[in-house]
Amino acid sequence: MRRPENRPFSIVVGFDFSELGKLALAESMGLASLNDRTVLHIIGVVDSSSGLGPVEPESKADHETVAQVQQEIIQVVEGKIKKYSPSDFRCFIHVRLGEPAEEIISLAEESGADIVVIGSHGRSGIERLLLGSVSEKVVRDAPCPVLAMRPRRADLDMESDVIEPPCPECVNRRVETNGAEWWCAAHSKTYVPPHRYSYSSGIVDPIAPDSWSIFNH
Numbered sequence: 770m771r772r773p774e775n776r777p778f779s780i781v782v783g784f785d786f787s788e789l790g791k792l793a794l795a796e797s798m799g800l801a802s803l804n805d806r807t808v809l810h811i812i813g814v815v816d817s818s819s820g821l822g823p824v825e826p827e828s829k830a831d832h833e834t835v836a837q838v839q840q841e842i843i844q845v846v847e848g849k850i851k852k853y854s855p856s857d858f859r860c861f862i863h864v865r866l867g868e869p870a871e872e873i874i875s876l877a878e879e880s881g882a883d884i885v886v887i888g889s890h891g892r893s894g895i896e897r898l899l900l901g902s903v904s905e906k907v908v909r910d911a912p913c914p915v916l917a918m919r920p921r922r923a924d925l926d927m928e929s930d931v932i933e934p935p936c937p938e939c940v941n942r943r944v945e946t947n948g949a950e951w952w953c954a955a956h957s958k959t960y961v962p963p964h965r966y967s968y969s970s971g972i973v974d975p976i977a978p979d980s981w982s983i984f985n986h
Contacts, residue, residue: 777806777807778804778808778883779882780807780882781877781882781885782886783814783887783904783907787888788920789918792920793888794845796918797811800886801858802857802858804858805856805858807857808858808859808861809859810876811842812862812863812864814866814867814868814873815867835864835866842862842864846862870902870907874907874911874912882911882912884914884916885914885915885916887903887904887915887916889919936953936956938955938956939951939953941953
């Protein structure tokens with residue numbers, strides 16, 4: 770369904786107190802500031818099945834804990850929202866007691882969200898609000914597009930076993946030329962496949978199968 774032109778753009782961000790949660794919050798605020806008719810809904814969910822922070826799992830999380838979490842989220846939001854003008858966007862903070870994925874999806878439906886922003890996993894203790902399974906469920910069942918935030922690979926200090934990192938010289942060349950040139954001196958050279966030869970009746974015949982690549986890169 771097409772969004773009515775007079776309706777504000779609505780963003781829902783699932784927030785916990787992990788670095789990923791803060792990354793999702795910062796990204797959602799940046800998106801919200803692009804349109805002064807944006808409403809940002811920040812939701813923290815106290816997981817009723819396992820408790821939160823100092824609350825033991827067997828005691829469950831109660832409404833007093835919800836109020837505590839709301840105040841803590843307000844403090845975080847107030848610290849980050851200072852860089853924006855009050856006219857940039859409207860902001861609401863929701864803290865709910867329940868199952869995280871279901872509550873995030875529910876708020877997205879209630880607010881008519883145009884996009885949901887969420888971290889891809891949480892950590893431990895009070896930070897374990899948005900686990901990997903939660904983000905997967907939100908991505909699958911949300912009524913709108915979902916932006917799943919994760920840290921850059923460099924921040925995780927890990928390497929991919931599948932994708933080879935880009936050539937540093939090529940990256941520098943792209944930056945220096947503002948994208949006009951993509952390749953360093955070594956990689957800008959045309960690739961010429963090696964010649965193979967077969968010998969027949971004393972005549973040298975080069976063999977270049979059609980499957981050989983003659984692309985530059």
